[in-house]
Amino acid sequence: MSDNDILTEIYRDQMYNLLQRQERGDGRALDEYREISIETGVLERAEGSAIVTIGDSKVAVGIKMQPGEPFPDTPDVGVIITNAELIPLASPTFESGPPGEVAVELARVVDRGVRESKAIDLKKLCLVEGEKVWLIFIDIHMLDHGGNLLDAASLGAIAALLTTKIPNKQYDLAEEDEPLPIVDIPVAVSMIELEGNLLVDPDHIEEAVASTQLTIISNRDGTLSGMQKMGSGPISLELLEKAVELGIRKGQEIREKYLYPLMNEIPRL
Amino acid sequence: MADGVYTFFKDGLRLDGRRKDELRPLKIEAGVLKRADGSCYLEHGGNKVMAAVYGPREVHPRHLHNVTQAIVRYKYNMASFSVDERKRPGPDRRSIEISKVSREAMESVVLKERFPRTAIDVFVEVLQSDAGTRAAGINAASVAMADAGIPMKGLVTSCAFGKIDGEVVLDLCKEEDNYGEADVPVAMIPRTGDITMIQMDGHLTFDEFKEGMKLAIRGCDQIYELQREALIEKHQNDLKAKE
Numbered sequence: 481m482s483d484n485d486i487l488t489e490i491y492r493d494q495m496y497n498l499l500q501r502q503e504r505g506d507g508r509a510l511d512e513y514r515e516i517s518i519e520t521g522v523l524e525r526a527e528g529s530a531i532v533t534i535g536d537s538k539v540a541v542g543i544k545m546q547p548g549e550p551f552p553d554t555p556d557v558g559v560i561i562t563n564a565e566l567i568p569l570a571s572p573t574f575e576s577g578p579p580g581e582v583a584v585e586l587a588r589v590v591d592r593g594v595r596e597s598k599a600i601d602l603k604k605l606c607l608v609e610g611e612k613v614w615l616i617f618i619d620i621h622m623l624d625h626g627g628n629l630l631d632a633a634s635l636g637a638i639a640a641l642l643t644t645k646i647p648n649k650q651y652d653l654a655e656e657d658e659p660l661p662i663v664d665i666p667v668a669v670s671m672i673e674l675e676g677n678l679l680v681d682p683d684h685i686e687e688a689v690a691s692t693q694l695t696i697i698s699n700r701d702g703t704l705s706g707m708q709k710m711g712s713g714p715i716s717l718e719l720l721e722k723a724v725e726l727g728i729r730k731g732q733e734i735r736e737k738y739l740y741p742l743m744n745e746i747p748r749l
Numbered sequence: 750m751a752d753g754v755y756t757f758f759k760d761g762l763r764l765d766g767r768r769k770d771e772l773r774p775l776k777i778e779a780g781v782l783k784r785a786d787g788s789c790y791l792e793h794g795g796n797k798v799m800a801a802v803y804g805p806r807e808v809h810p811r812h813l814h815n816v817t818q819a820i821v822r823y824k825y826n827m828a829s830f831s832v833d834e835r836k837r838p839g840p841d842r843r844s845i846e847i848s849k850v851s852r853e854a855m856e857s858v859v860l861k862e863r864f865p866r867t868a869i870d871v872f873v874e875v876l877q878s879d880a881g882t883r884a885a886g887i888n889a890a891s892v893a894m895a896d897a898g899i900p901m902k903g904l905v906t907s908c909a910f911g912k913i914d915g916e917v918v919l920d921l922c923k924e925e926d927n928y929g930e931a932d933v934p935v936a937m938i939p940r941t942g943d944i945t946m947i948q949m950d951g952h953l954t955f956d957e958f959k960e961g962m963k964l965a966i967r968g969c970d971q972i973y974e975l976q977r978e979a980l981i982e983k984h985q986n987d988l989k990a991k992e
Contacts (some may be wrong), residue, residue, distance in 0.1 A: 503835065511773070548778065573778060581845050581846070581849040582849075584842045584845045584846055584849075585845075585846050585849055585850075587842070588843075588846050590941075592950045595950075596950045596951055597952075598952075626854055648766065674812060693856075694947075699952075701957075702954075702955070703952055703953060703954050704949060704952070704953045704954070704955070705950070705952055706949055706950050706956060707933070707947060707948060707949035708850075708946075708947075708948050708949070709850070709944070709946055709947045709948070710850075710853065711853060712852075712853045712856035712945075713857060714855050714937075714938060714941070714943035714944060714945045715943065715944050716856045716942065716943055716944070717942065717944060717962060717966070720962075721958075721962075722958060724955060725955065728955065
């Protein structure tokens with residue numbers, strides 16, 4: 481057993497004891513997020529950017545855009561490319577090298593949220609059908625791993641997209657840069673399952689202890705656009721349905737409190 | 750669809766003539782490979798997958814071993830000729846993610862504590878794909894794992910549900926997957942009813958999700974029976990061969 485395993489065992493005991501009284505290590509309610517802050521437009525070389533903190537977690541997201549070739553099967557829509565790196569700067573447990581399976585999964589879940597919710601009207605990003613469309617690169621850098629990086633990354637991605645300006649001037653395509661055509665705002669809500677309880681926004685210790693983690697991505701109208709179970713623990717159908725309901729509710733709260741204020745005008749549903 | 754043209758249904762049936770809650774035909778055969786400790790060949794609609802299990806065996810590289818339990822490794826690989834347009838060989842981001850969630854779907858049934866310091870390696874090779882390859886892979890891997898004699902709390906079974914033309918349906922075929930509105934692969938342990946994998950992309954309401962889960966669970970129960978039959982048949986043949 482490594483030192484980390486032993487620590488996890490100790491935390492596990494402590495968490496189980498607290499859960500008997502429906503409490504968590506840092507005093508939060510089970511369905512309560514840590515403090516969230518979103519700063520947008522902080523990185524000037526990027527077309528859009530955001531630095532998001534959730535508790536001790538910190539994530540930087542930058543959006544770069546450039547004209548490029550569309551995929552052959554979708555010749556008239558823009559392209560989204562999402563990448564995430566768990567750089568060793570962010571945690572003693574991250575190692576350098578090409579993205580591992582956790583980073584790949586995280587990027588793909590964030591990507592699916594943006595893509596499947598149809599958050600961006602990609603048809604409007606076609607320049608010449610079959611030849612030239614806008615490519616949107618969403619690059620996510622973890623800076624501090626305090627747990628629940630996925631929600632921070634997803635929140636960062638949508639916040640950065642909301643404040644992205646299409647660089648028309650740089651590529652001589654129009655007189656003015658213009659905002660991205662955003663039509664929906666997906667929010668990812670992650671939680672862990674422990675002894676039949678659902679704990680929203682786990683910190684890194686809670687994540688290490690839990691064997692089941694769920695992410696629910698929902699849209700403005702309360703419908704689902706993505707979901708992912710992570711970890712090797714099983715979950716009952718009853719609890720899964722509860723988790724989905726909880727995810728939709730918390731997603732709505734976050735959207736109203738943190739994302740609507742970033743928009744000049746909230747498009748009607 | 751908004752214009753009222755229902756392209757995915759004809760007389761209440763789907764493109765391939767199935768009902769909404771009907772699986773594509775399945776064929777499962779256990780113990781098809783000679784060198785592997787356990788193996789399975791599975792066809793599900795147009796999917797053709799081969800699964801092999803090796804282990805419990807020594808862990809390479811050594812530093813990955815765990816002194817308290819076996820490690821489970823799962824490799825999902827698509828053959829370059831398994832899709833219409835040749836796929837570049839080797840792992841891509843999609844197969845890395847599928848390998849991870851599939852491993853996690855299987856891990857919870859394996860009695861890993863019985864085999865500390867060892868590895869149980871699962872290899873899934875997709876020879877022909879037709880939507881639902883990860884589910885087919887998990888179903889095959891589960892049978893191969895049992896065929897290898899690895900102690901498990903139960904078999905893991907997987908199938909997907911989705912949405913086409915606004916209707917929730919079981920087990921999407923390729924056209925339905927490409928143009929459908931949602932795809933939700935589910936894996937579960939039919940013996941306990943616990944869910945071990947769920948992913949979703951597309952667009953669903955909460956009620957549609959609940960409806961789909963019911964379909965998926967019923968689908969898994971049917972596949973579970975076929976998995977059991979395949980294992981029983983393999984063992985009966987083994988017995989006959991000995992006589």
